[in-house]
Amino acid sequence: xxxxxxxxxxxxxxxxxxxxxxxxxxxxxxxxxxxxxxxxxxxxxxxxxxxxxxxxxxxxxxxxxxxxxxxxxxxxxxxxxxxxxxxxxxxxxxxxxxxxxxxxxxxxxxxxxxxxxxxxxxxxxxxxxxxxxxxxxxxxxxxxxxxxxxxxxxxxxxxxxxxxxxxxxxxxxxxxxxxxxxxxxxxxxxxxxxxxxxxxxxxxxxxxxxxxxxxxxxxxxxxxxxxxxxxxxxxxxxxxxxxxxxxxxxxxxxxxxxxxxxxxxxxxxxxxxxxxxxxxxxxxxxxxxxxxxxxxxxxxxxxxxxxxxxxxxxxxxxxxxxxxxxxxxxxxxxxxxxxxxxxxxxxxxxxxxxxxxxxxxxxxxxxxxxxxxxxxxxxxxxxxxxxxxxxxxxxxxxxxxxxxxxxxxxxxxxxxxxxxxxxxxxxxxxxxxxxxxxxxxxxxxxxxxxxxxxxxxxxxxxxxxxxxxxxxxxxxxx
Numbered sequence: 001x002x003x004x005x006x007x008x009x010x011x012x013x014x015x016x017x018x019x020x021x022x023x024x025x026x027x028x029x030x031x032x033x034x035x036x037x038x039x040x041x042x043x044x045x046x047x048x049x050x051x052x053x054x055x056x057x058x059x060x061x062x063x064x065x066x067x068x069x070x071x072x073x074x075x076x077x078x079x080x081x082x083x084x085x086x087x088x089x090x091x092x093x094x095x096x097x098x099x100x101x102x103x104x105x106x107x108x109x110x111x112x113x114x115x116x117x118x119x120x121x122x123x124x125x126x127x128x129x130x131x132x133x134x135x136x137x138x139x140x141x142x143x144x145x146x147x148x149x150x151x152x153x154x155x156x157x158x159x160x161x162x163x164x165x166x167x168x169x170x171x172x173x174x175x176x177x178x179x180x181x182x183x184x185x186x187x188x189x190x191x192x193x194x195x196x197x198x199x200x201x202x203x204x205x206x207x208x209x210x211x212x213x214x215x216x217x218x219x220x221x222x223x224x225x226x227x228x229x230x231x232x233x234x235x236x237x238x239x240x241x242x243x244x245x246x247x248x249x250x251x252x253x254x255x256x257x258x259x260x261x262x263x264x265x266x267x268x269x270x271x272x273x274x275x276x277x278x279x280x281x282x283x284x285x286x287x288x289x290x291x292x293x294x295x296x297x298x299x300x301x302x303x304x305x306x307x308x309x310x311x312x313x314x315x316x317x318x319x320x321x322x323x324x325x326x327x328x329x330x331x332x333x334x335x336x337x338x339x340x341x342x343x344x345x346x347x348x349x350x351x352x353x354x355x356x357x358x359x360x361x362x363x364x365x366x367x368x369x370x371x372x373x374x375x376x377x378x379x380x381x382x383x384x385x386x387x388x389x390x391x392x393x394x395x396x397x398x399x400x401x402x403x404x405x406x407x408x409x410x411x412x413x414x415x416x417x418x419x420x421x422x423x424x425x426x427x428x429x430x431x432x433x434x435x436x437x438x439x440x441x442x443x444x445x446x447x448x449x450x451x452x453x454x455x456x457x458x459x460x461x462x463x464x465x466x467x468x469x470x471x472x473x474x475x476x477x478x
Contacts, residue, residue, distance in 0.1 A: 026060045031166075032116065032134045033068050041114055042075045044130050045085060050112040054105040056090040058097035058117040065089050068116075094313050095282045098336050102126045102285045118165055118227075120334040121202045122286045136166035138245050143221075144186050146243060146250040151191055153239070154217050159193045162201040162231060164222025167245070171200060201231055219243060226336050229255065233371040256371075267328075267348040269400045271358035274305055274327035278320075280349075281311045282333030289332055292352055292375045295388070296330060299359035302390045317345050330355045335373040352378060362386035 045053055055072075057065045069087050076085045088108050093101040098120040105113050105127060114130045121131070163170055170183055187196050201220075215238035220228050223244055232240050232255035243250045271277070277300050283289050293309065300307045308326060312319045320329060329349045331337060350358070352375040357363045363386060377384040397406055 029064050052110045054088045054090050054110040054113045056115045099334050100124045120336045122334045124285050134166045135169045142248045155192045158195045158216040160216050160218045161198045162220050168200045267350045268354050268358045270348045271328045271350050273399050276306045276326050278326035278329040279309050280331050282337050288376045321346050360388050361392050
């Protein structure tokens with residue numbers, strides 16, 4: 001039997017093309033690496049005395065990874081006193097390229113990590129991290145011309161400008177606001193705003209979160225990507241604008257459309273109706289992820305819902321389709337990972353915040369002022385925390401999906417048993433963990449392929465013999 005069905009040749013693996021997202025285009029080398037960034041990386045490594053440094057690249061940076069690594073290695077000469085420093089390239093992250101992959105770095109016993117490209121800036125605890133952002137070109141003159149079209153809209157109001165990754169270098173032009181070449185000077189010259197604030201997004205870990213005035217006007221400099229979606233639905237604003245420097249276009253955008261809200265509340269109803277929840281752990285480094293797992297398990301148990309913890313790396317429809325017994329998934333990850341469009345998945349995927357609204361009675365009949373994508377804000381030390389009391393029974397309501405009654409207590413179930421159909425009575429038992437229509441252990445018996453049959457106890461023990469060694473290629477026998 002040929003062994004080619006069980007492995008791929010080394011040449012094929014190296015030459016394999018990576019499937020990129022539509023907004024992930026490989027930028028020119030000069031936009032992601034230059035002499036200034038080289039000095040910053042080298043100085044950071046040398047000053048802290050790091051010896052095993054991982055360079056983490058997103059998929060669309062891989063064509064430049066060798067050149068960046070070689071330019072850094074060239075500086076570690078005997079004259080620099082850092083000849084024993086080793087660099088490792090991380091090209092396949094465990095969950096998302098925006099998250100620091102401490103798990104992969106631990107495989108080579110790294111003592112530090114340099115992260116390139118898009119970053120969620122989630123707090124890490126095991127390794128020191130240096131973030132290297134690209135520097136995309138920006139035409140300040142075109143930007144000011146486009147802004148003049150919204151001068152009347154922002155007249156006398158507060159304007160917040162958020163700079164996406166790739167445009168953080170524009171903050172260097174606001175050091176001296178009296179300088180005629182600075183960004184702040186130009187904006188105050190053409191816009192009759194009450195105040196103008198310029199911030200980088202995502203912010204640094206030690207950045208102080210500014211309290212926004214009520215309903216400011218917000219402008220995002222960058223493309224309409226996951227970072228804009230995350231920022232716009234979590235920040236209260238009267239209007240949102242996007243300026244795309246590569247297209248020199250400025251347009252208004254409403255992030256919370258009626259269709260989007262209907263879809264998310266539909267998934268919340270699905271979460272309430274679920275008999276089994278799958279808790280997808282999409283991070284092993286974000287602070288507090290174990291606490292939120294325990295909290296979700298406690299809330300689900302109080303409603304008679306079973307939970308399963310799943311860790312499958314980067315999720316896709318094919319992976320999650322293997323869990324047929326799960327009715328709804330809860331994605332526990334960094335803020336940017338919460339924005340998965342689950343239209344192509346077989347079962348709905350909700351964020352931690354949406355699961356909290358579905359399972360915690362404290363959120364009943366409460367409309368949130370803003371969406372929450374960072375699950376740490378839902379923990380006891382977070383600003384959006386609402387205490388969960390397992391003794392409080394959820395008020396009886398009717399599912400907007402199936403039309404069945406939910407939240408029936410034992411007393412009311414006995415009183416209204418005669419008026420309920422068999423289907424509704426079985427549902428009241430489900431709420432008390434008495435009757436489960438889906439048995440996770442028996443679900444697998446309906447599948448066609450059940451794995452290899454071990455036949456334990458039916459065969460004689462085999463004699464231990466010395467096996468083959470070396471690289472498993474070119475075998476001429478089974």
